[in-house]
Amino acid sequence: MATIYTEQAKNTRRTWYLMTGFLVIIIGLGYFISYYYNSPIILYIAIIFSLLMNVASYWWSDKIVLSLSGAVEAPHDQYADLYRIVENLSITAGLPLPKVYIINDQSPNAFATGRNKEHAVVAVTTGLLQILNKNELEGVIAHELSHIGNKDILLSTVIVVLVGFVSILANIFMRGGMRRGSRDNDNKGGNILAIVGVLFVILSPIFAKLIQLAISRKREFLADADGVLLTRYPEGLASALQKISSANIPLQHVSNATAHLFISNPFSTSVSSKNF
Secondary structure, eight states: OOOHHHHHHHHHHHHHHHHHHHHHHHHHHHHHHHHHHTOHHHHHHHHHHHHHHHHHHHHTHHHHHHHHHTEEEOOTTTTHHHHHHHHHHHHHHTOOOOEEEEEOOSSOOEEEEEEETTEEEEEEEHHHHHHOOHHHHHHHHHHHHHHHHTTOHHHHHHHHHHHHHHHHHHHHHHHHHHHHHHHOSSOHHHHHHHHHHHHHHHHHHHHHHHHHHHSOHHHHHHHHHHHHHHHTOHHHHHHHHHHHHHHOOOOSSOOTTTGGGSSSOSSOTTSOTTOO
């Protein structure tokens, strides 16, 4: 029978599966290119690079996410009420106090990130603080703290780095293939790189979508349920989601790689609770 603890264990395994899969793909690509150019050094570079990317995605992905989202640490004196809500709910959930970040954006939204509960961050937009009352804000914060407690945040955050990197690779190979093709008389090398680039272009959105689906609806429902247990007030979260969906203001700083982190679709908030 599935419990919160079994779901937490599954999420941890999914994270390692994802990182291992990324390692295999990049090494395989390095082997292909090194074989074509008869240059073993390319394979060695691919191995080292894939290992470094996995390390970076584990240790620094949260910082990358915060930078991409335009989030800054919230001044305690200016956001004392927000800190008080986060602190009270963290104590109730038995979690260390996460860092609190603010995104200067009129779109009402929020997300949690970090590699574990000891190194977690809750980020909210200024738009969210403007439209929600205390009970509604507690519902949203409780939802995000539940993601921290359920160990969702590492998987969600690692996805940002790996999906973004696949998109970068697609662009590099496409440009490299076209430049090579324009310079080579036989176009053979350029064609190979162009084919690899096209494959990455085709696979990168599919890869991104499949990974985002790994953040299953069940995880969102579980965070909703756990959040309600923290606040003991289901109307708070329900009302918050209704207000967020009614605002219909897209976020200014968001990409396909980071969209799955937010409590509501950041491109069009007309659909709530990540239903996109």
